[in-house]
Amino acid sequence: MKIKQAKFLGSWEKSVDIPHIKLPEFAFIGRSNVGKSSLINMLTERKDLAKTSSKPGKTQTLNIFNCDDTFQICDLPGYGYAKVSKEKRFKFATMIKYYLRNRENLYCLFILIDLRIPPQSIDLEFINDCGADQIPIVLVGTKADKLKKTELENNHKAIIDALSQDWEEIPPFIITSAETGLGKEQVWDVVKKAMG
Numbered sequence: 001m002k003i004k005q006a007k008f009l010g011s012w013e014k015s016v017d018i019p020h021i022k023l024p025e026f027a028f029i030g031r032s033n034v035g036k037s038s039l040i041n042m043l044t045e046r047k048d049l050a051k052t053s054s055k056p057g058k059t060q061t062l063n064i065f066n067c068d069d070t071f072q073i074c075d076l077p078g079y080g081y082a083k084v085s086k087e088k089r090f091k092f093a094t095m096i097k098y099y100l101r102n103r104e105n106l107y108c109l110f111i112l113i114d115l116r117i118p119p120q121s122i123d124l125e126f127i128n129d130c131g132a133d134q135i136p137i138v139l140v141g142t143k144a145d146k147l148k149k150t151e152l153e154n155n156h157k158a159i160i161d162a163l164s165q166d167w168e169e170i171p172p173f174i175i176t177s178a179e180t181g182l183g184k185e186q187v188w189d190v191v192k193k194a195m196g
């Protein structure tokens, strides 16, 4: 899929304040620094649509983008990174919780997981909570370009194994790289399918 027009609509702290537009919305979540904003830029083929940073805690609000007047993307702040202050982590967690609870036009939540590190309990807990709340999720492994093939396979398997303890059927899992564009069409396929 190729986006002809991607527009930044604005930033909000509370989902109830976002003007209600009945377009399907797709949101990106994960630990701070996992690569949410970079993935959005990769998908939309825009360099600087979503602001990125090497320092965790860059995205601090709910940032909404309109794509071709057909659907919206929401770039969320990250959760659970120790280097982000306790106050901010709490603020982001609250923002995320309310967004997920109240966003009626959320068609799918992409949960990003850093493929370079072993399964993190905070990710597993977040994924399990989404399952309990019946939020439609798709898992996205990030930064694949940073790993050798065997490392990637081992880490991918470790995540799947960890999830198998709680999930009978593992949610879809897409391996991506914002650097190389790996996984782009697979993510768009999810979006297309969800919109029917």
Ligand SMILES: Nc1nc2c(ncn2[C@@H]2O[C@H](COP(=O)(O)OP(=O)(O)OP(=O)(O)O)[C@@H](O)[C@H]2O)c(=O)[nH]1
Binding pocket: 030, 031, 032, 033, 034, 035, 036, 037, 038, 039, 051, 052, 053, 054, 055, 056, 057, 058, 059, 060, 076, 077, 078, 079, 142, 143, 144, 145, 146, 176, 177, 178, 179, 180
């Ligand atoms: N090599 C590589 N680096 C990546 C990739 N995706 C993101 N990065 C880098 O990871 C860092 C964080 O990226 P962001 O996209 O800002 O991460 P984020 O999840 O939006 O972070 P917060 O907004 O702080 O929650 C940046 O330095 C990116 O360049 C990737 O696929 N490959």
Ligand SMILES: [Mg+2]
Binding pocket: 036, 037, 038, 051, 052, 058, 059, 075, 076, 077
């Ligand atoms: Mg970000």
